[in-house]
Amino acid sequence: MEHKKEQKTSATSFSDEIRSQLGGETITLCYQCGTCASSCPVAKTTERYNPRDIIRLSLLGEKQEVLSGGAIWLCSSCYNCQERCPQKVEIADVIYALRNIAIKEGHIPNIYSEFATGLMNEGRIVPTSKFVEKKRPEYGLPPLRPAGLDAMKKILAATGFDKIQWKKEGTP
Amino acid sequence: MTSYALFLGCTIPARQPHYEASARKALTRLGIGLVDLDNMTCCAPPPLQSIDMETSLAIAAHNICLAEEADLDIVTLCTGCFESLAMANNLLKENSKLKARVNKILSNAGEEFKGTKEVKHYLKVLMDDVGLERLKKSVVKDLSSLKVASFSGCHLLRPSALLKFDDPERPHIFDDLIEALGAKSIWYRNKLKCCGGLLRGYADDVALAIARDKIVNTTKAGADCIVTLCPFCFLTLDLGQMLIKSAYKEEYNIPVIHYAELLSLALGIDPKELALDFHKIRLDKVLSKIT
Secondary structure (H helix, E strand, O other), rough: OOOHHHHHHHHHHHHHHHHHOOOOOHHOOOOOOHHHHHHHHHHOOOOOOOHHHHHHHHHHOOOHHHHHHHHHHHHOOOHHHHOOOOOOHHHHHHHHHHHHHHOOOOOOOOHHHHHHHHHHHHHOOOOOOHHHHHHHHHHHOOOOOOOOOHHHHHHHHOOOHHHOOOOOOOOO | OOOEEEEEOOOHHHHHHHHHHHHHHHHHHHOOEOOOOOOOOOOOOOOHHHHHHHHHHHHHHHHHHHHHOOOOOOEEEOHHHHHHHHHHHHHHHOOOOOOHHHHHHHHHHHHOOOOOOEEEHHHHHHHHHOOHHHHHHHHOOOOOEEEEEEEEEHHHHOHHHOOOOOOOOOOOOOHHHHHOOOEEOOOOOOOOOOOOOHHHEEEEEEEEHHHHHHHHHHHHHOOOOOOOOOOHHHHHHHHHOOOOOOHHOOOOOOOOOOOHHHHHHHHOOOHHHHHHHHOOOOOHHHOOOOO
């Protein structure tokens, strides 16, 4: 009995945590029909990803498995699942919510550290190219305007984005 | 003349001057004014939304604030930028609590999101401000022998509740705009399916397998080229064919061309002015069918 009670508590607390994140609000509407998985281009390609499984595991409170298992990073953000969900679960947004929690808990794939570094240094996630920039006049393109790095830095400080411990770690 | 704040984003100025040059030249020729604003930044696309949604909404809102100050609507070329900015714009307009939360962040940068402007993809600008009929009349080249596989990319259409661009399951606007140039837009298997582009850098094997599916399906349907809107889809399908060649030992050589480039060519803009050398797959097959 004690064991069951404990499980229920961890399941409820993880789904509450997800629901309190931007994008995670609708997760508990899921009734596991699988329309998401059958609409998913990634699930059709690899067994490493299945949106229905991610939602089920989340609702069961399997927090560590969901956050560190790597599957949440395989969503291609195409929103097909979200368009078709009969329960109006905002599945792609739920995945973002799970990723946001994972990042806060230190599960950061290398490529995301690179995006964050680009943003903090240049205000852009794809760095400009000196080669292309030099050639702009040749193609009749005006000089590239400066990125609003000052405003960006103030925004990143206000949300705590710049305090996230960006680190290189093995891809989970 | 209708004028817009041109939002370029990161990928286009860094890697795809052919997209920027063709879009600027074609839109200007059709009477659309494009204004370059200082201090725009990354749009905060899915990779940043994945890190922190609140920060991403604030960054998108910062860019919209700049357009509000300049009293201009925004036009985007990249569908990724369109999605990030239009999603934030509509979310914040609809949700006053969220707007207050984001404005509290923006106040640190001396900015306030008011919600007075629109974010439009350039296809919408072509529909609204030029129109199919005037577009047809502006075409000076014959594209009637060109069979085109259109691929809008996911973020022109989805999430449709916030983007409100076209029917997410049976879209027609992009194909109408292709046919207005005189080319034939053909059907192919899994036309609306993602290209896998956003998985590049995390799971390259999965990304390439999904991209290959798109290349195989468009080739099987007999397309002369794939027409794209998103710089990421472009990269995935154009450079992607080089990667498919080495990983799968298969060679397709199907040209990938942005709609703005096809539009420029149809309007009679000299190909030499369009920086077409940036394509990995040569466009000769396409150029020879535009007479």
